[in-house]
Amino acid sequence: MNLESLAAELRGFVGVTRKKQIGELISFFPIESKQIIASFGEDAAVIDDGDEVMLFAADGIWSKLMDADPEWSGYCSVLVNVHDIAAMGGWPVAMVDVLSAGDPEISRRVLEGMKKGIEKLRVPIIGGHLHPDTPYSALDVAILGKAKKNAVILSSTAQPGEVVIAAYDTDGKPHPQFQLSFDSTSFKESSVLAQQLGAMRELGESGLVRAGKDISNPGLLGTLAMLMETSKVGAVVDVDAIVVPEGLTLAGWLQMYPGMGFVVTTRPENQEKVLEVFTRRGLTARVIGRVTDERRLIIRSGEEESVLFDLARECVTGIH
Amino acid sequence: MNLESLAAELRGFVGVTRKKQIGELISFFPIESKQIIASFGEDAAVIDDGDEVMLFAADGIWSKLMDADPEWSGYCSVLVNVHDIAAMGGWPVAMVDVLSAGDPEISRRVLEGMKKGIEKLRVPIIGGHLHPDTPYSALDVAILGKAKKNAVILSSTAQPGEVVIAAYDTDGKPHPQFQLSFDSTSFKESSVLAQQLGAMRELGESGLVRAGKDISNPGLLGTLAMLMETSKVGAVVDVDAIVVPEGLTLAGWLQMYPGMGFVVTTRPENQEKVLEVFTRRGLTARVIGRVTDERRLIIRSGEEESVLFDLARECVTGIH
Structure with a gap:
């Protein structure tokens, strides 16, 4: 795998770059x-x-x-x-x-x-x-x-030493008119979706996760970068651990809005329990990396390594 | 006063006509x-x-x-x-x-x-x-x-026999770039605005009003028509009782967003108490009419009378 070209593609991906102005916005709104x-x-x-x-x-x-x-x-x-x-x-x-x-x-x-x-x-x-x-x-x-x-799960509370878990529904396909939108929900029963969405409530109320977000337009790693930035930490992600839905490439999947997906951090001793909750509720869940105290989002594949975002120098959301 | 021409001008006023599509919207949203x-x-x-x-x-x-x-x-x-x-x-x-x-x-x-x-x-x-x-x-x-x-004040609870009270801050002027917007707030202290806005909370918590709305883009009588429509009642308004801010005409004022204003209904025995609350909090308040069981909004001046909206046949918001 050419990690550098994957990183370059993701860095330039519009779903990430268009988030940069949020920081400026916030300066107008003292609370x-x-x-x-x-x-x-x-x-x-x-x-x-x-x-x-x-x-x-x-x-x-x-x-x-x-x-x-x-x-x-x-x-x-x-x-x-x-x-x-x-x-x-x-x-x-x-x-x-x-x-x-x-x-x-x-x-x-x-x-x-x-x-x-x-x-x-x-x-x-x-x-x-x-x-x-x-x-x-x-x-x-x-x-x-x-x-x-x-039971509230925040984005700002991830700590070094925790593992990163991604969970999403791989049973779907890109929307015909909008290839950045993966549809895993519109053809499923309400009760199935309620089960999947309820995973985060169960994890929050049982205290099993430390931080989390839903995976939005910036895709899995763009969303993770936002979580890291808000928490003032970094992460190392093993891209080989990322499950890619059938028919898609890794680079393609990482630029999609997944329809139903979350990324969370948890202490290593709880990772199996967290995976069990997501799996029982119909999501494909994997440990994909770990949280570090270096403010960089690093992607890894085998022996290769590349810095996707240097969060100490550049910003994703602009929120520090 | 030419009541018919006033009524015609208000009926055609865009602030009222653009509200008509709301009813259609609601049919999409069962609760x-x-x-x-x-x-x-x-x-x-x-x-x-x-x-x-x-x-x-x-x-x-x-x-x-x-x-x-x-x-x-x-x-x-x-x-x-x-x-x-x-x-x-x-x-x-x-x-x-x-x-x-x-x-x-x-x-x-x-x-x-x-x-x-x-x-x-x-x-x-x-x-x-x-x-x-x-x-x-x-x-x-x-x-x-x-x-x-x-203490909640609804729009749907006005009853025949109640009086209609309009309350607003007349100390202001039309916004220079937007003549339909009357500015009574941007140059006042926060504490003054908090006093004015708090009038409705005081009236709600003391149980003195029966129904009410803030006066929005459709102006005083357009807003009153929405309240009547939602409550399935009508009203007769004495336009001579409407206080017009200095430098404005009645027809002009009735087409303005007033910046700070409310229209409420109350039982006749409580009208003095309601006027007192609004007045003490810095708003000009007057009884301008009464609620009827005929679903028409009628305006009156001396012996003249004109039907502004026939709410049984036409709709303002489309909510029935």
């Missing part, structure tokens, strides 16, 4: 409320609410996806938001949306997709806003969830 | 969760949470406003969301945003405006999403609030 336990850098913000916490996140649908397939973009708006809550060890409560639609036909198709997502993932949309007269189409969805306070 | 106490048609959805409720709303900034003045649109994105929570008798907790920005300079100006809103209204933005590579600029914000369960 003074003591009720806010965690915010930027997490999949969802965490708000104190007694024995529970409220989880709060928003995701916009990338205009490229919306142009490629309005139904799929509507469906994904639900899927990614539900993942943001699941990744924190919580359960979703409800969503609100803002739809800007110039073309009534695109609008209808986006809504059909959202409806499918709502039915499949069983989280209601309970309010929002419609702009029927925009010169563009856009869809933003925000989600509210809850979690037990002592 | 099965028993935890959801109220949703579409309310300024914020209401979610059961023990002795309290969670309030959840989203608002997008109209692209016309964003083009006219990016700072002001960022500021308003905070202002309108905070009003959605205040209108329900609750208090705001936090916001998340999705910003789509093609032009980094527009982006920066929008963020400056949001920052001013956050500082002025003291509600943090704790997460969200940034699309740095869109061919358009758009800003959507969602807000989470809480309220005591027995």
Whole structure:
């Protein structure tokens, strides 16, 4: 395997590079409320609410996806938001949306997709806003969830010495109109998806994981880099341990949004238990590396090694 | 006064007509969760949470406003969301945003405006999403609030026989680049705005009002029509009782977003107490009409009378 060319391809991959402006954004938003336990850098913000916490996140649908397939973009708006809550060890409560639609036909198709997502993932949309007269189409969805306070899984808490576990559903295929989107969910029963999403809640409530995120547009290693950056640590990943779905290449898979996937860290003594939870719930889970105190994300294959991101010098999210 | 021409102008006013597609939207979103106490048609959805409720709303900034003045649109994105929570008798907790920005300079100006809103209204933005590579600029914000369960003010609970009270801050002026936006807030102290916004919480917790909304883009009577439609009632409004800020015409004022304003209904025996709460908190409050069981919004001036909206035959929001 040519690790250097894999690293170069992943570094230039748009799913990673477009995240860089987040850091700048945050400088505008000082947070003074003591009720806010965690915010930027997490999949969802965490708000104190007694024995529970409220989880709060928003995701916009990338205009490229919306142009490629309005139904799929509507469906994904639900899927990614539900993942943001699941990744924190919580359960979703409800969503609100803002739809800007110039073309009534695109609008209808986006809504059909959202409806499918709502039915499949069983989280209601309970309010929002419609702009029927925009010169563009856009869809933003925000989600509210809850979690037990002592069960929250953060991105900022990974520690050197822990192992990195990736878990995802390999039973799927790239979406026909959008090759960066792997669909493992739209053709499955609600109950199967609920089992898979519930893995993180079980892991959070049993205290088995130390940090975690859902795998989003930057792909498995881009998401891991964000986790490392937020936790101010690094990692060494053995790319040979990464399971690639049938018919895809490793480089291709690492640039995909996997539909249903998480990356977590855990102490080595708990790794078997974590793998068991993911496996029992229908996800393919593997230890793919370990957390280090050097702020670099290094990929390895056999004797070869390459620095994918030097997190001490460059930034992925810009959050430090 | 030519009431017919006033009615015709208000009926055609874009702030009202663009709301009509909301009803169609809702048909896509069946809600099965028993935890959801109220949703579409309310300024914020209401979610059961023990002795309290969670309030959840989203608002997008109209692209016309964003083009006219990016700072002001960022500021308003905070202002309108905070009003959605205040209108329900609750208090705001936090916001998340999705910003789509093609032009980094527009982006920066929008963020400056949001920052001013956050500082002025003291509600943090704790997460969200940034699309740095869109061919358009758009800003959507969602807000989470809480309220005591027995203090929630809904839009769907107005009853015939109640009086209609409008309350707003007349100390302001139209925004220079956007004449439909009345600015009474950006130059005032945070503590003054907190006092004004707190009026609805005080009224909700004391049980003095029966229904209410914040006055939004459809203006005072457009907002009242939405409240009537959601409550399946009508109203007769004496337009001579409507206080118009200095330098504006009645027709102009009725088409403006007032910056800080609410319309509520209350039993006649409580009207003085409601007026006292609004007045003590710095808002100009007047009884402007009464709720009827005929589903029409009628405006009156002296002996003249005109049907502004026939809510039994036409729809404002499309929510029935």
